[in-house]
Amino acid sequence: MTHTNTVRTRIAPSPTGFLHLGTARTALYSWAYARHFGGQFVLRIEDTDVARSTQDSVEQILSSMQWLGLQHDEGPVYQMQRLARYHAVVEQMIAAGTAYRCYSTPEELDTMREAQRARGEKTHYDGRWRPAPGKKLPAPPADVKPVVRFANPPDGVVTWDDLVKGPISIRNEEIDDLIILRNDGVPTYNFAVVVDDWDMAITHVFRGDEHINNTPWQINIFRAIAGADGAPLPQFGHCPIILGDDGQKLSKRRGAVSVTAYRDAGYLPEAMLNYLARLGWSHGDEELFSLEQMVQWFDGTHLAKSPAQWDPAKLAWVNAHYIKQASDERLAGLLQEQLATRGIVAADLSLLARASALFKDRCSTVVELADWTSMLFVAVQASDEELTQHLTDAIKPALRTLRDRLAAVDWDKATIATAMKETLALHQVKMGQLAPAVRVLVCGRAQTPSIDAVLALFTREAVLARLQHV
Numbered sequence: 001m002t003h004t005n006t007v008r009t010r011i012a013p014s015p016t017g018f019l020h021l022g023t024a025r026t027a028l029y030s031w032a033y034a035r036h037f038g039g040q041f042v043l044r045i046e047d048t049d050v051a052r053s054t055q056d057s058v059e060q061i062l063s064s065m066q067w068l069g070l071q072h073d074e075g076p077v078y079q080m081q082r083l084a085r086y087h088a089v090v091e092q093m094i095a096a097g098t099a100y101r102c103y104s105t106p107e108e109l110d111t112m113r114e115a116q117r118a119r120g121e122k123t124h125y126d127g128r129w130r131p132a133p134g135k136k137l138p139a140p141p142a143d144v145k146p147v148v149r150f151a152n153p154p155d156g157v158v159t160w161d162d163l164v165k166g167p168i169s170i171r172n173e174e175i176d177d178l179i180i181l182r183n184d185g186v187p188t189y190n191f192a193v194v195v196d197d198w199d200m201a202i203t204h205v206f207r208g209d210e211h212i213n214n215t216p217w218q219i220n221i222f223r224a225i226a227g228a229d230g231a232p233l234p235q236f237g238h239c240p241i242i243l244g245d246d247g248q249k250l251s252k253r254r255g256a257v258s259v260t261a262y263r264d265a266g267y268l269p270e271a272m273l274n275y276l277a278r279l280g281w282s283h284g285d286e287e288l289f290s291l292e293q294m295v296q297w298f299d300g301t302h303l304a305k306s307p308a309q310w311d312p313a314k315l316a317w318v319n320a321h322y323i324k325q326a327s328d329e330r331l332a333g334l335l336q337e338q339l340a341t342r343g344i345v346a347a348d349l350s351l352l353a354r355a356s357a358l359f360k361d362r363c364s365t366v367v368e369l370a371d372w373t374s375m376l377f378v379a380v381q382a383s384d385e386e387l388t389q390h391l392t393d394a395i396k397p398a399l400r401t402l403r404d405r406l407a408a409v410d411w412d413k414a415t416i417a418t419a420m421k422e423t424l425a426l427h428q429v430k431m432g433q434l435a436p437a438v439r440v441l442v443c444g445r446a447q448t449p450s451i452d453a454v455l456a457l458f459t460r461e462a463v464l465a466r467l468q469h470v
């Protein structure tokens with residue numbers, strides 16, 4: 001990849017679990033930034049933690065990205081398919097003196113650190129295998145497979161102007177010679193990430209601020225690979241972590257943290273994106289905006305320096321907004337899937353669309369929509385309390401009349417409404433008495449949208465059966 005001025009961003013998840021909400025947010029920022037500047041967005045799977053990486057996780061990540069609609073222009077690139085490239089770069093670095101083989105065994109390193117601790121020093125690799133002019137290195141032991149370490153510059157300061165946090169400086173003496181290639185030939189994160197960002201001509205790296213401490217190494221390795229000739233380094237933007245609603249780091253123990261969990265809980269992708277966008281970025285006071293608007297606005301400024309707090313109530317509010325906006329046909333499809341997870345086979349999509357139209361204003365999630373709609377497919381049972389309150393002896397004669405009338409009318413909302421009005425007049429009762437009684441029997445709850453509209457969703461047979469034993 002030649003380096004041009006084109007903006008190129010990437011998301012680089014490790015396939016050791018689901019797609020975390022924090023990674024989804026960084027993916028959104030990276031994607032929106034590339035789109036804003038007419039650049040490209042790359043998806044890279046960082047699978048060098050061989051013991052913890054799984055195919056199942058790769059698939060979860062890909063399907064989460066697809067569900068969110070954050071389309072990548074290149075990739076997925078798998079690091080484990082690029083080993084030959086990493087090995088070639090390592091050889092070049094060894095030849096250039098910016099990397100070296102280290103034969104220290106784990107036991108030796110433990111002893112070394114013990115001694116450092118005993119002297120009250122901060123533990124660090126002491127450079128025993130690092131070549132230096134005039135230094136005589138021990139003969140490489142034949143029975144030890146070496147690792148390769150990066151020869152970090154011994155002094156000077158690494159500085160970058162972080163897109164989120166502003167200028168950051170770290171002194172080289174605080175960082176030691178990092179292992180870049182393990183002795184099984186697998187590169188470490190900090191090395192593979194640099195070779196890839198370099199090869200893929202990445203210009204802007206957005207990621208979580210847990211990586212800030214890695215960045216000085218990465219910048220130094222970049223310089224070693226790209227040469228000191230002013231080759232362009234990516235710009236880095238480290239976003240603060242997302243806090244749970246208890247103020248602690250958002251984690252599995254504190255509720256759902258995967259994108260798929262929210263999909264399964266009935267959230268819409270555009271709601272997730274809108275909500276995630278605002279967790280760490282703002283455009284004036286705008287709370288509800290489309291992805292197109294975000295692309296228009298997202299230029300890497302107004303990223304928050306301090307951590308945002310996950311707010312389930314706000315997410316539900318945002319989702320409710322998008323549920324209201326969603327077409328009934330689209331909701332019908334989502335509803336069908338949601339009902340299927342409950343063992344309800346609802347084949348009639350037009351019925352589900354009508355149900356969505358009627359119930360969606362009351363729902364924050366598709367799960368809630370399914371809670372409403374399931375009354376059409378499974379038996380209902382109101383609570384004893386509701387039955388006692390609404391199914392009074394005074395209303396029962398009216399219910400019987402209504403049942404008889406409903407058996408005879410054409411089956412639609414208007415005729416059902418007429419039958420109800422006639423029943424009210426005949427028995428001198430009020431809608432406020434009749435409607436709740438019908439609701440508890442037919443819907444299993446005393447409150448619903450307009451009862452004539454709700455009844456029209458059912459078949460006549462179903463309604464009559466539920467009114468049968470009055």
Ligand code: GLU
Nearest residue numbers: 012013014046193207211
């Ligand atoms: N694989 C790293 C992670 O999942 C990527 C970090 C980065 O973007 O450099 O945290």
